[in-house]
Amino acid sequence: MDHLRETLKECSLPAALEAMGERWAFLILRAAFNGLHHFEEFQSELGIARNILANRLARLVDHGILQRAAMPADRRKIRYSLTEKGYALLPTMVALRQWGERWETCQPAFPVLVDARDRRPVAPVTVHAHDGRALGRGEMIWARPEEVVDGG
Numbered sequence: 001m002d003h004l005r006e007t008l009k010e011c012s013l014p015a016a017l018e019a020m021g022e023r024w025a026f027l028i029l030r031a032a033f034n035g036l037h038h039f040e041e042f043q044s045e046l047g048i049a050r051n052i053l054a055n056r057l058a059r060l061v062d063h064g065i066l067q068r069a070a071m072p073a074d075r076r077k078i079r080y081s082l083t084e085k086g087y088a089l090l091p092t093m094v095a096l097r098q099w100g101e102r103w104e105t106c107q108p109a110f111p112v113l114v115d116a117r118d119r120r121p122v123a124p125v126t127v128h129a130h131d132g133r134a135l136g137r138g139e140m141i142w143a144r145p146e147e148v149v150d151g152g
Contacts, residue, residue, distance in 0.1 A: 019063040020089075024048055024056045026096070029082075029089060032066065037079045065089065095125035 020026065024046070031045050043053050057080060060066040065086040071077040094113065101109050113122050126134040 019059075019065065021056060021059055024052060025060060026093065028053070028056055028060065029065070029086065029093060032080065032082050032086070033090060033093065037081060039078060039080075042080075060086070091125055094122065098124055 027046050027048075028042055031042055036042055036045060039053065039057070042048070042057070043050060046053070048056075057066065057068075061068050061080075063085075064083055066080045067083050068078050068080050071079055097109055097113070101107065114120055115122060127140065129135050129139075
């Protein structure tokens with residue numbers, strides 16, 4: 001058990017949670033993934049107070065999840081867009097949404113998230129082993145870096 005405690009002290013989950021903050025950050029990201037870019041769009045879509053939105057956008061920019069740039073036509077208008085780091089959160093967002101459908105709302109979410117090519121619903125997000133096997137409960141453990149077997 002001491003081994004587990006020591007291993008979990010090095011876990012990056014607390015840092016990730018610090019970067020994301022709370023639910024408004026996730027809802028802003030959902031809006032960004034769906035093509036919203038401007039303060040007014042986020043505010044209108046989410047119904048979030050302006051001061052809270054400004055704070056959350058600044059936090060996401062500070063953490064490199066969103067980037068902000070002045071619009072060439074009107075330098076006072078700011079465009080927010082996902083960075084590579086921000087886009088890397090998409091699997092997390094999809095997994096949280098799927099978890100909510102299964103365990104909280106107990107019904108399919110609307111709108112349905114589909115593959116753009118064939119319009120079929122995306123598969124459930126799963127954790128995969130190095131060889132592509134989907135891993136289930138009891139098939140994963142925490143290990144120190146020196147205990148990890150190199151794939152070479």
